[in-house]
Structure formats: structure tokens, C-alpha cells
Amino acid sequence: MKVVVVGCTHAGTSAIKSILSNHPEAEVTVYERNDNVSFLSCGIALYVGGVVKDPAGLFYSSPEELASLGATVKMEHDVESIDVNAKTITAKNLKTGEVESASYDKLVMTTGSWPIIPPIEGIQSENILLCKNYNQANEIIEKAKSANKIVIVGGGYIGIELVEAFAESGKDVTLIDGLDRILNKYLDKPFTDVLENELEKQGVKLALGENVQQFIADEEGKVKTVVTPSQSFDADMVILCVGFKPNTTLIDGQIETLPNGAIKVNEYMQTSNPDVYAAGDSAVVHYNPSGTQNYIPLATNAVRQGLLVGYNLTENKLAYRGTQGTSGLYLFGWNIGSTGVTKESAQMNNLEVDATLFEDNYRPEFMPTTENVKMSLVYEKGTNRIVGAQFMSKYDITQSANTLSLAVQNKMTVEDLAISDFFFQPHFDRPWNYLNLLAQAALEDIKKRG
Numbered sequence: 001m002k003v004v005v006v007g008c009t010h011a012g013t014s015a016i017k018s019i020l021s022n023h024p025e026a027e028v029t030v031y032e033r034n035d036n037v038s039f040l041s042c043g044i045a046l047y048v049g050g051v052v053k054d055p056a057g058l059f060y061s062s063p064e065e066l067a068s069l070g071a072t073v074k075m076e077h078d079v080e081s082i083d084v085n086a087k088t089i090t091a092k093n094l095k096t097g098e099v100e101s102a103s104y105d106k107l108v109m110t111t112g113s114w115p116i117i118p119p120i121e122g123i124q125s126e127n128i129l130l131c132k133n134y135n136q137a138n139e140i141i142e143k144a145k146s147a148n149k150i151v152i153v154g155g156g157y158i159g160i161e162l163v164e165a166f167a168e169s170g171k172d173v174t175l176i177d178g179l180d181r182i183l184n185k186y187l188d189k190p191f192t193d194v195l196e197n198e199l200e201k202q203g204v205k206l207a208l209g210e211n212v213q214q215f216i217a218d219e220e221g222k223v224k225t226v227v228t229p230s231q232s233f234d235a236d237m238v239i240l241c242v243g244f245k246p247n248t249t250l251i252d253g254q255i256e257t258l259p260n261g262a263i264k265v266n267e268y269m270q271t272s273n274p275d276v277y278a279a280g281d282s283a284v285v286h287y288n289p290s291g292t293q294n295y296i297p298l299a300t301n302a303v304r305q306g307l308l309v310g311y312n313l314t315e316n317k318l319a320y321r322g323t324q325g326t327s328g329l330y331l332f333g334w335n336i337g338s339t340g341v342t343k344e345s346a347q348m349n350n351l352e353v354d355a356t357l358f359e360d361n362y363r364p365e366f367m368p369t370t371e372n373v374k375m376s377l378v379y380e381k382g383t384n385r386i387v388g389a390q391f392m393s394k395y396d397i398t399q400s401a402n403t404l405s406l407a408v409q410n411k412m413t414v415e416d417l418a419i420s421d422f423f424f425q426p427h428f429d430r431p432w433n434y435l436n437l438l439a440q441a442a443l444e445d446i447k448k449r450g
Helices: 010-022 041-048 063-068 134-144 157-168 189-201 299-311 343-348 399-409 414-418 434-449
Strands: 002-006 027-032 072-075 077-083 088-093 099-103 106-109 113-115 128-130 149-153 172-177 205-208 214-217 223-227 232-234 237-240 244-246 276-278 285-287 292-294 327-331 334-340 353-361 372-380 386-393
Touching: 002 010, 002 099, 010 027, 010 063, 010 106, 010 299, 027 077, 041 134, 041 157, 063 072, 128 134, 134 237, 149 157, 149 232, 157 172, 157 189, 157 327, 189 205, 189 334, 189 372, 189 386, 223 237, 334 399, 343 353, 343 372, 343 386, 353 386, 353 434, 372 414, 372 434, 386 399, 386 414, 399 414, 399 434, 414 434
Parallel strands: 002 027, 002 106, 027 072, 106 276, 128 237, 149 172, 149 237, 172 205
Antiparallel strands: 077 088, 088 099, 113 244, 214 223, 223 232, 285 292, 327 334, 334 386, 353 372, 372 386
16 A cells, blocks of 8 residues: 655645554555644744754754654655645755655645745845744744834734744744734733733734735845834844645645635545545544534644554544643733633633633632632533633643543533543642632523523
8 A cells, every 4th residue: 555645744744644654554654745744833932932952852843853764855855746636746855956756555634734824015135034834933942032023914813933042042922813812813902911011021022903005125125124014123033923824735726625725624634535634734623512624734633643544544544533722821921721612702602601700719728828710611501511611820730621522522511521530639729629619600690691
């Protein structure tokens, strides 16, 4: 069985290892256009901020490891075309220019995603950078050495983490986002209000509800000003973090996709062509809160989907359990975790929900110290099915997002969580764990609403 894998970051690396483990007889050929595999882009901000000293730690595999497992690894090879009917691909060796063709029995599309580049006047100016892969991370670090005024465009996780890294290294940082709040996909307003106040306390300038209209360059072609409808900002360097789109132009019109190009897959990672599999940022996920196919590019989704490709390559053995889009963030001493929908994003997923906001200390007041935990539970109207949750504290409560992720995945209700069995030990929590208390507060809200 000849297997061709196109792309080798998280989903690709996971798929290759899983295929070779489950099908040692398979002839696996990997095409990757970069000079590295398995780069943890979620560690870029830590690398930029100097927390990670050795970038080698941000790679968890290598071409050599994959080759030792039995794969034929063709690095710096760009796949130029795919014919899913003929079961062939063509690829160019980026070092020599040589073009080769290959046939396959099974094709694995793990081509990932690429940053969205908005059509803004002046965007070709020098020192306007993207933040996705290892080479871009190195370019950011190098150019930041001579840059003092840094503008980040985009208030999602990557943008926010870069803001923190640069603010802590003494840079003059401005954050611009077209929406009126940061992190709006992950957190509702009571949480983002706290974080926005924290950013301003740390000296970060916020320009929210502002779209960039123009980049102005100096005589040397380097960006010097970022213009929005109401104001302008000096800049030595700009980093664009406005989101990602799937890299799927190679299969345009050949297999089914969402309108944005994300490849549709079933629970066994098969596409509409049964000999083509897809995983990771190039593919859709099954989103458990709403039961829909969504596009959620996360490394956690990618490695799970990649693993499933190997299990299901010749027969359906292990079904995808779906995702809640669970995530965590550390920002200026705040530990933040979220899973599922927010009250705001529920509307975009056609869910009618209520939400309960609740605060309490994570452990008894008689202990020498304790910390407040701000929490939100999001649940479906009528059924009380839990569809999301958010947590924030100076204490590390982020694993609670994982606990609530399981609750969403397994369709638990507010009533289930209110009396779930959690241990009590004063070092760690109360006789009623704060998750119990959150759900009990939600039950009181439900009673009041009638």
C-alpha cells in the first residue's frame, strides 16, 4: 500500500507515526515544503520573549526520526498538483528545481493553514511580518532587536501572547483589533474586561473596534505608521495575527469543502473521496457543543485527527470524538481556560443558551492563602446541557477547562455537574468544589428564570 502524506507539521507528523505503527507494511512518502517538521507554533511567543532559550525544544520530531520509523521523507519539496481521480501528485524539489510525479493508494492531506493577509494599502512594506512557522519566529526575533514601537494586529491568542512577550521585554506595544474586545472567540465580556484592564496597566495601548486602513512606509520602504479610521500609530515593526485559512487549493473542486476551503471529513477522517484522508488545520472538526462541522485550527485537534488517520486507513476502527475547542492562556499572572461556546459565540452556532457568572475562592478562607476564581457556565435553554465554560484566576485553575470539556463532550447537564463527585482536601478545594458551586449557582438562575 502506497501512502502519500502532503504536509508535516502537527497532523502530518501524528498521521505518519500512526500509519507506520498500525500499518508497518505501508510505503509512506512524505512531502514537506519547509526545512523542518513538527514546529510548535504555540511556543513562538515564549521563544520571542526569551522564556524558551533553545528553540530545538519546540520541535517534537524530525525528518530523521520519521525516516527511522520507515517513512521516505522529502523535505523542501513543494507539491504543485494533485489528481485524486488518477491518484497521482507532482512535486518540485525546491533546492534543485526538479519535478517528480508519484502515485498513491491512499492520500493524506495535512497541508495545514496559513495566516490571513488582509488587502491593506502598504502591506508589502518591510517589517510587516507574519507569525506562524519557525522561520517567521526567527525573523520576528531578529527584527525586534532594532524595533522599539511594535504594533500587533489581531487580538486572538497569538496576538495577545506576543503583546505580553514584547511588553515584558520593554517594548512600546500597540494592539489593534477590528472587534471591540480581545479574545472574543474564547471569553465573554466579564473576562475580557479584566484582561484589557491588565494590558493597559502594563502599558499596552489598545485600539479596539478599529480596522487598519493603511500602512505608511519611510523612504527605505520600512513601515513607520499604521493608520486606522480614527487615529494613527508609529511603528518600527508590525505583526499580523488576524487569523488562519486552510491550505487546500491543491484539491479545489476535487473533494468537498466548506466555503473557506476546509476539507470535509467523516468521523474516520475520510473525505468525500474514500481514498483521500485529511486532518489538522486543512480539515473541519466535529464541534460537539453544536453538533456541526466547524473550522477550528488548533494543534490539539490536529494531533488527534492525525492519529485517527493511521487507525482508519484501511478499515474504520476508531471514530473521532469531536472537539470543544478547549484552550488555555497565561497572561500577566492570570490563568485562563475555556471550552465550548461562549454566550456570545453560541448565537453563531445556532444555540439558544443561558449563562451563569459566579465567583468564589478555590479553597477555604482558613488556609494561609487562597485566590478568587471567576467562572462562567454556558448551558442550552430547555435541556440544561452544558455547552461551554470559562475560568480565570491568579491560581492555576486551567485544568478545570479540561474537566468541563469532558462534560460538554459527554452531554452532561447542569444538574450532573452540580452534584458530581470531586474530592475535598483543604489544600486544594472546598467540601463543594468550585465546579459544583458554579453549577449550583446555575441551577438557582434556572429556577429564577422559571
